Amino acid sequence: RLSLAVLLLASTHAVAAQAVQAASPAYDEAPVDWAAYRKMWLKDFPRATPAEPMLSAYSEEKAKVFLDDVATKWVKQNRCGTCHTTVSYLMARPLIGKASDRAAWNGVRASVSDFTAEQIATHSPAAAFFAASTAAALAVGDAAAERPLQPDTRALFDYLWTSQAGDGAWDIPQQGAVPFLERDRPYSALLVALAIGYAPGRYYEDSTARAGFAKLQAFIRGNLPGNLHDKAVLLWASVRTPGLLNGEEQAA
Numbered sequence: 001r002l003s004l005a006v007l008l009l010a011s012t013h014a015v016a017a018q019a020v021q022a023a024s025p026a027y028d029e030a031p032v033d034w035a036a037y038r039k040m041w042l043k044d045f046p047r048a049t050p051a052e053p054m055l056s057a058y059s060e061e062k063a064k065v066f067l068d069d070v071a072t073k074w075v076k077q078n079r080c081g082t083c084h085t086t087v088s089y090l091m092a093r094p095l096i097g098k099a100s101d102r103a104a105w106n107g108v109r110a111s112v113s114d115f116t117a118e119q120i121a122t123h124s125p126a127a128a129f130f131a132a133s134t135a136a137a138l139a140v141g142d143a144a145a146e147r148p149l150q151p152d153t154r155a156l157f158d159y160l161w162t163s164q165a166g167d168g169a170w171d172i173p174q175q176g177a178v179p180f181l182e183r184d185r186p187y188s189a190l191l192v193a194l195a196i197g198y199a200p201g202r203y204y205e206d207s208t209a210r211a212g213f214a215k216l217q218a219f220i221r222g223n224l225p226g227n228l229h230d231k232a233v234l235l236w237a238s239v240r241t242p243g244l245l246n247g248e249e250q251a252a
Contacts, residue, residue, distance in 0.1 A: 040078050064093075064097055071089045071105075075108050075112065080112065080115045080130075081112040081115070086108065086137070090140075093141065095144050102145070116134040116156065128160065129172045131156045131160050131170075135157060138156070138195075139195040140195070148200055149199050149201060153199065157209060161208065164215060164216070167215075168189070168218050172188055186223050187233070190234055192216060194241065197240025197241030238250055
């Protein structure tokens with residue numbers, strides 16, 4: 001359980017650089033607004049240094065406190081979640097500890113959900129991107145917490161089906177965003193597929209989801225990823241979500 005949590009939390013960091021390197025020039029054409037990103041950095045978060053003391057043994061409790069603290073500080077300062085850390089935190093945090101110590105996780109979950117709902121309500125150009133990543137974070141995390149499909153997650157799915165493009169994916173703004181996740185249409189589609197697989201009760205068979213899910217399956221099958229990170233996410237999603245990979249492709 002702990003190993004899975006650590007892998008989930010670390011995965012988006014370890015391979016992000018490789019995913020960017022694998023991108024085509026067109027994918028990375030728009031400039032990144034680094035000034036906007038720097039404004040979001042935590043103001044009271046100490047930077048790690050080479051001289052920082054090391055623990056003699058791994059402490060799950062200290063790791064849990066650190067993750068809860070950083071995720072809570074981020075949503076209090078910026079209201080949104082960090083694409084490469086909060087998403088993983090919301091997915092994996094319920095795997096560590098007991099249900100009684102999830103106050104921070106519940107708070108971060110509520111903040112990210114509310115922020116995404118606001119982006120949808122105000123017709124933000126990036127609403128579909130926020131909905132895709134948040135749906136994955138909530139669905140996977142709630143499954144780990146053994147919760148039924150929550151109303152806010154279902155509302156995100158409902159929005160995603162109404163905003164889905166004709167090819168089965170979602171339109172993601174290119175300007176200013178970092179070229180991994182934030183401007184990656186195929187990866188956002190993979191996140192929606194992952195969310196669907198973790199939604200309980202075979203949600204993909206729901207009458208509201210069936211047509212959009214079929215289009216999503218076709219998009220993914222027609223745009224199989226080339227970089228290692230997206231291949232891993234597709235493999236992960238295919239374990240829970242039907243129609244993405246066959247047995248031979250999973251084993252390859």
